[in-house]
Amino acid sequence: MSGLEGLYQQIILDQAKARHGDGPLDGADAEHHEFNPTCGDELTMRIRLDDAHARIAELAWQGDGCSISMASASTLAELATGRDVGEVRELIDGFRAMLRSQGQGEPDEELLGDAIAFHGVSKYVMRVKCAMLGWVALEACLTEAAATPVE
């Protein structure tokens, strides 16, 4: 596999077009905007939690950016929607660790699911921020939601 195909696996190109979770979300419990000033990519993440604030009931994002950033937000939407908040935090931590691996090791498919397709991005230090864009935004949403008392 050439470097370029290792980076842009077909699943990433497909996710960049599919843009799962792209759209507005009314009545969000948390909202966070992320901006990457070096490339101008931006993304707003919104989530709605269940009544006990234990689970992500709905997740939606809107943004503009490169295929890596859009594909990773799309993949995240598929993985995180309906999931337990604690599990999603583990997922985000695992994704970040994979992206910091500089191409070393084997990613944990059981934890990361389809997100292992982004393992190749870890070899491109300039693109790690692209892949993290939506994930950092979701992490901030979870932190914001955790600070909000359950009604």
Add this chain to the structure above:
Amino acid sequence: MSDLRRDFPAFDQASAGGIPTAYLDSAATSQRPRQVLDAEREYLEHHLAPVHRGASAAVGLSTTLFEEARATVARFVGAGEREIVWTENATDAINMVALGIADASAGLGGASARSLALEPGDEIVITEAEHHANLIPWQRLAAKTGARLRAVRVDEHGLWSADDLAAELSDRTRIVAVAEVSNVTGYLAPVADVVSLAHARGALVVLDACQSVPHRPTDFGAMGVDFAAFSGHKMLGPNGIGVLYGREELLDVLPPARTGGSTITRVTLETADFLPSPHRFEAGTQPVSQAVALAEAVRYLEAIGMDEVARHESQLAARIVEGVAQLPGVRVIGPGVGVERAGLVAVSVDGVHAHDVGQYLDEAGLVVRVGHHCAQPLHRALGITASTRASAHVYTTDDEVDRFVEALGGVREFFGVSDAPAAAVIA
């Protein structure tokens, strides 16, 4: 010009995975010939000593080399020696003008600086195409003085005309700050018109000459601009040195933005009087080896001839523009086929983000620049967040720019957007 590539050590070993690297990012930073590297090393090994302080012969020689470098650069751009101030880079030079005018507006510099002072309601005019370095310092100056910042808007190609500028000028216009060559569009500003229009209103002209001085003949005196800025590292010279040009009578009254040692005549515990230009601006230890090396870069360029440099690069730009015109879904930003432009070409690929384009080109061994090129307002006006830019210098070859065009032709297919109707994207 192909023989001169041997002067550049960077091209000896430049290859990525067996593919020779084509360096097409000279508008960001140019490569340096051995002559320039040797000049800096020669100074550091044999002549390193302080300048303008002390009494030893070594100081005298170092000072002579430093001031000879200034004279060389001055001659190169049609300036007097007292009209060339060393700065860190061009950004620093523009900031020195803006900060100095802010100081003058606050009453510093006494009666002689009052002619530079801005008052609330005065106007500073820039264009929407400016590099952030020629935008943000003016935003700050406006905020400090109550002056108004007005922008000449660009058209759908990122271009503006002398008429567009004239429409933004008024009797309150005090400063007009524009780039001679846009770092995104490669547009050659109508500088003669800018100067006559601005001066007719009594406004000063500040020229961002970063993308022009390294690539075309320059005579600031003949152009009649009041201030200008350029950087060493874009003209085959070192990092860490730039130049502020200013007309002598303006520099002699512009308050120094940075103060300290070497800039003064008489200092008491309460006050300081400043030297005339250029030394009033050159506070603290100066970039001496960089100045010496920059002068060598100037001699290198002069040996080629700036007319020849400009001819070479405009030929390369035409080659890119004509090549890209054949590619469906790839759009040149700025002047199109047959229009004179500088040797840098930014493109937008329909349906593919510039960073993805850049990654694809990187794999093909092409070093280009992707992003907003420090010109966010321009990209916003064009409805894009980022673009992909190839830029040339004296060492750039036909083969390198052909490889750029050829690789661009494969981008949309790789990212699966080649089926998009071309007519919808070439606006």
